[in-house]
Amino acid sequence: AQSVTQLDSQVPVFEEAPVELRCNYSSSVSVYLFWYVQYPNQGLQLLLKYLSGSTLVESINGFEAEFNKSQTSFHLRKPSVHISDTAEYFCAVSDPRGTSYGKLTFGQGTILTVHP
């Protein structure tokens, strides 16, 4: 069975400061990793994903995440945040094998609040 732990339930930061949202997972097999973002009362939007290849993946709005297999982590970072980045962020893992493909296991979520 897989599990995902997001180490911080809330992260407050000031605008233009760097931020890191931490995600650790446990799995006995290779997994696919995802970060989703959710704005209030909306569905989730995919921010970025790691399937294979380069361990550093980037999104179009300046976020990046690094897959670290030895530490079973997939932390999300942004060097300079904006007010508009205020949202809840979810880390998720997927087991690509067999009948479990496509199923996601989510972390508990991290609420990022960017203050002016």
Place this chain on the structure above:
Amino acid sequence: DGGITQSPKYLFRKEGQNVTLSCEQNLNHDAMYWYRQDPGQGLRLIYYSQIVNDFQKGDIAEGYSVSREKKESFPLTVTSAQKNPTAFYLCASTKGQAGSYEQYFGPGTRLTVT
């Protein structure tokens, strides 16, 4: 414009009543999912379906039922047996083919039962 629609956005019901939440997708995706979201608990999988006329229980299926008669539609019924039905419900879909694991989400339905 392809996507997933969920209706209604807000739903209110009295305790003891069954209620059905709608989920429709025009992405031609094979697999569809229902999640329940509660504050601080992330998303928990209720039911999923990888093909028409077939579905499997997720982690918290008790008190819920689904059907998958058409590829585009995956309605969720919250029955009176669900002990704590007030929550935000999210529907998602994915292509269902190897190599395509990204899930696309609908806007959600917020159900309040009093």
